[in-house]
Amino acid sequence: MEQHPESKHPDQDYDQVPIDFSFVLASSVHDMKNSLGMLLNTLGAMMEASPPKDAQQAKFFSTLEYEAARINGELVQLLSLYKMDEKTLAVLIDEHHLIDVIEEQIARNDALLRSRNIRIEVDCDADLAWYFDSELVGGVLNNLVVNCARYCRERLLIRVSEEQGYLCICVADDGQGYPENMLLGPIPQASVSFNSGNTRLGLLFARKVLSLHKSRKGQGYMTIENGGPLGGGVLKLHLP
CATH class of the missing domain: 3.30.565.10 (Histidine kinase-like ATPase, C-terminal domain)
Structure with missing residues (x-):
């Protein structure tokens, strides 16, 4: 009787491929940056449609906007540093x-x-x-x-x-x-x-x-x- 080679699941090939963690991290940061950008736009539209009623509410909105903008800025910096390390960042002087x-x-x-x-x-x-x-x-x-x-x-x-x-x-x-x-x-x-x-x-x-x-x-x-x-x-x- 003819013997057939043992079947191999396609995922077994991927198990042997090393993970480029820096690339995975950069891709995740990129997605997070896009989501945070949408959050900032939504927050800005919400504040314009429903302005704060008093100084305390204005301070809450300002803190939320500041923290979101700060995180977004750090994500942009992370992506830029990754591109610098990969020698793919375009510098336009x-x-x-x-x-x-x-x-x-x-x-x-x-x-x-x-x-x-x-x-x-x-x-x-x-x-x-x-x-x-x-x-x-x-x-x-x-x-x-x-x-x-x-x-x-x-x-x-x-x-x-x-x-x-x-x-x-x-x-x-x-x-x-x-x-x-x-x-x-x-x-x-x-x-x-x-x-x-x-x-x-x-x-x-x-x-x-x-x-x-x-x-x-x-x-x-x-x-x-x-x-x-x-x-x-x-x-x-x-x-x-």
């Missing part, structure tokens, strides 16, 4: 007016700033232009504005100037300043705080974005200090 990029980020966070009674001052020459990727640098600035709005008391300053051939974007607040361990050395590798939920993802993203900007002068970099014009934290972005 072109000339842009700084004031336009800054005002765009302020407008994105207008509701948050108003709900927290934060006054934001911009010190930037309206004619100042520079070469950089406006989406990436704008994303870094947006993250800084959101974080400063969370930790500052009532004032936030964005000052732009030229320093030794570099463009310097300074973001200063009147809060308690950055923790000491954030002022030491390069990226803190083991600085995740489970108490605060702070992964320092924004700092990593900012450093990576700046490092993608290069010229004969060098590449972009970031500095962090305390004190400054408002007495709180000061973070400076330097673009060649």
